[in-house]
Amino acid sequence: MKILQILHPGLGGTSTVAFSLVDSQKYIKLKVENYFLFNGNEEILKQYKDKCLKKKINFIFYKLTFPFSTTLKVLNYITKVKPNVIINHSNSVFPTYIYKLLNKKKFIYVDHSPDKTRGIKNWIKTLFNWILSDYIIFVSYRKKNHFIFKLLNFLKKKFKVILNAIDTKKFKNDKFFVKNFFKVGMAARFVDDKLQIILLKIFEKNRNYFKKKKVILSLAGEGPNYLKYKKKYEKNSQIHFVGNLNERKIVKWFNGLSIYAHLSKDETTSTSILQAISSEIPLILSKVDGNINLIDSLKISKYCRLVSNDEKNIKKAILENFLNKESFYLAKKLKKKVENKIDLRNFFNQYLQVARSISNETERNYFKI
Numbered sequence: 001m002k003i004l005q006i007l008h009p010g011l012g013g014t015s016t017v018a019f020s021l022v023d024s025q026k027y028i029k030l031k032v033e034n035y036f037l038f039n040g041n042e043e044i045l046k047q048y049k050d051k052c053l054k055k056k057i058n059f060i061f062y063k064l065t066f067p068f069s070t071t072l073k074v075l076n077y078i079t080k081v082k083p084n085v086i087i088n089h090s091n092s093v094f095p096t097y098i099y100k101l102l103n104k105k106k107f108i109y110v111d112h113s114p115d116k117t118r119g120i121k122n123w124i125k126t127l128f129n130w131i132l133s134d135y136i137i138f139v140s141y142r143k144k145n146h147f148i149f150k151l152l153n154f155l156k157k158k159f160k161v162i163l164n165a166i167d168t169k170k171f172k173n174d175k176f177f178v179k180n181f182f183k184v185g186m187a188a189r190f191v192d193d194k195l196q197i198i199l200l201k202i203f204e205k206n207r208n209y210f211k212k213k214k215v216i217l218s219l220a221g222e223g224p225n226y227l228k229y230k231k232k233y234e235k236n237s238q239i240h241f242v243g244n245l246n247e248r249k250i251v252k253w254f255n256g257l258s259i260y261a262h263l264s265k266d267e268t269t270s271t272s273i274l275q276a277i278s279s280e281i282p283l284i285l286s287k288v289d290g291n292i293n294l295i296d297s298l299k300i301s302k303y304c305r306l307v308s309n310d311e312k313n314i315k316k317a318i319l320e321n322f323l324n325k326e327s328f329y330l331a332k333k334l335k336k337k338v339e340n341k342i343d344l345r346n347f348f349n350q351y352l353q354v355a356r357s358i359s360n361e362t363e364r365n366y367f368k369i
Contacts, residue, residue: 001030001031001032001033001084001085002032002033002035002081002082002083002084002085003021003032003033003034003035003083003084003085003087004035004036004037004078004081004083004085004086004087005018005021005034005035005036005037005087005088005089006037006039006074006086006087006088006089006091006096007036007037007038007039007089007091008038008039008040008042008089008090008091009038009039009040009042009043009044009045009048009061010040010042010043010045010189010223011045011189011221011222011223011244012112012189013112013139013164013268013270013271014089014090014091014110014112015048015089016164016271017089017110017112017139017164017271018036018087018089019051019055020164020165020166020167020271020344020347021087021347021348021351022034022055022057022348023055023167023344024165024344024345024346024347024348024349025348027344027345027346027348027349028348028349028352030352033058034055034056034057034058035057035058035059035081035083036048036052036057036058036059036060037059037060037062037074037077037078038059038060038061038062039061039062039064039070039074039091039092040063040064040091041063041064041065043063044061045244047244047246047247050246051246051247058081060077062074062077068092068094070092070095071092071094071095071098072095074092074095074096075095075098075099078095078096078099079099079102079103084355084359084363085108085352085355086099086105086106086107086108087107087108087110087351088107088108088109088110088133089110089112090109090110090111090112090113090129093107093109093128093129093132093133094132097132100134106134106135106358106359107133107134107135108133108134108135108136108137108351108354108355108358109129109130109132109133109134109135109136109137110136110137110139111126111129111130111136111137111138111139112139112268113126113268114140114193114264114265114266114267114268114288114289114290115142115148115266115289116265116266116288116289117193117265117266130152130155130157131155131157133157134158134358135158135159135160135354135357135358136152136157136158136159136160137159137160137161137162137351137354138159138160138161138162138268139161139162139163139164139268139269140161140163140267140268140269140290140293140294141161141163141269141293141294141296141297142161142289142293143293158357158358160354162347162350162351162354163269163297163341163342164268164269164270164271164274164342165274165342165343165344165345165347166271166274166275166278166342166343166344167343167344168278168335168339168342168343168344169343170251171251171254171275171278171279172278172279172280173254173255173279173280173281180214181214181215181216181258182213182214182215182216182258182259182322183215183216183217183218183256183257183258183259184199184215184216184217184218184257184258184259184260184261184318185217185218185219185220185253185254185256185257185259185260185261185281186199186218186219186220186260186261186262186263186272187219187220187221187245187250187253187254187272187275188220188221188262188264188270188272189221189222189223190219190221190222190223190224190225190226190229191223191224191225192224192225192265193264193265193266194223194263194264194265195263195264195265195286195309196219196225196229196263197225197229198263198309198310198311198314199217199219199261199263199314200217200219200229200232200233200239201311202311202314202315202318203217203233203236203238203239204233204236204239205311206315207236207238210238211237211238213322215238215318215322216238216239216240217238217239217240218240218242218253218256218257219239219240219241219242220242220243220244220245220250220253221243221244222243222244226241226243229241250275254275254276254279254281255279257276257279257281258281258282258321258322259281259282259283259284259318259321259322259327260272260273260276260279260281260282260283260284261283261284261285261314261317261318262276262283262284262285262286262291263284263285263286263309263314264286264288265286265288265309266288266289266290267286267288267289267290267291267294268290269290269294270290270291273285273291273294274342277331277334277335277338277342278335278339278342280328280331280332280334280335281331282305282321282327282328282330282331283303283304283305283331284305284307284314284317284318284321285304285305285306285307286306286307286308286309287306287307287308287309288309291304291306292306298337298338298341300334300337300338302330303330303331303333303334303337304334305317305321
């Protein structure tokens with residue numbers, strides 16, 4: 001069975017989910033040929049190339065120079081591969097829709113975008129993508145009466161929520177806390193929607209205190225704001241910019257943290273948050289809809305600290321975790337509570353069931369496990 005996933009070439013949630021779907025295939029008895037089509041205006045990351053080669057994924061990259069500039073290339077590649085399943089990760093659906101019309105095939109659209117940060121232009125684009133898709137998968141929970149679900153029901157569109165998943169056996173932590181220093185970490189792209197800037201300002205304004213107490217800030221990831229922030233704050237010895245980390249290094253990075261802070265204007269289901277949970281690290285999360293829905297759905301409110309996006313509250317949350325080691329014991333209990341829900345063991349199978357539901361009777365033979 002051939003599965004083609006279309007995703008962005010830059011760091012972000014689309015690639016994390018795509019690779020997780022491949023990793024989850026080891027738990028099923030099904031021969032799968034995986035194809036990745038990276039399409040976007042950023043250069044493809046070297047770590048993606050390395051992972052594709054390591055996992056024996058066929059991949060190709062097309063650089064988007066202006067809107068629709070890669071449409072024909074994408075369409076030609078899909079036609080060449082002739083996949084049994086097409087999974088579009090918040091990428092342009094125009095070429096996949098043309099392929100659908102010409103070949104009477106259906107495709108899955110995975111929506112990775114937080115609602116509050118889309119903007120009017122992106123809302124129009126998103127609605128267009130939903131209408132043209134055959135099945136929509138959301139990676140984060142929303143309330144049952146959410147206006148998006150009401151709209152999709154009105155449009156008679158098929159949709160489902162499938163929570164992102166990680167390898168909980170890989171992300172693990174055998175220690176209770178770091179003894180020699182206290183490290184606060186955040187792993188995310190350096191874009192306006194992510195709020196590393198709040199952590200940076202806190203550590204800059206309290207430089208001497210954190211130096212005396214051996215409290216360190218470690219920021220993983222890159223993006224448009226990366227060099228600007230690094231140039232301004234790298235002289236602070238308590239702030240470490242570690243850039244993009246490969247699969248092996250990110251596991252080690254989480255192992256070295258004392259607390260994980262994930263600050264943003266809105267969120268879907270952050271894989272970084274799931275990795276922190278699996279690594280048994282106390283959490284400080286922005287009090288935004290995506291995080292609230294995740295915590296409510298998993299019933300883990302007593303294990304996480306939700307804070308408003310202001311320096312005073314976030315600094316207070318960091319210091320309280322620094323002074324109170326009980327949060328580390330709660331973090332260990334949290335992993336045990338949700339491990340089965342966030343592990344990738346059944347992740348691919350959920351997508352496979354969706355693919356089977358929109359395929360014709362002949363094609364369903366490909367999905368027998």
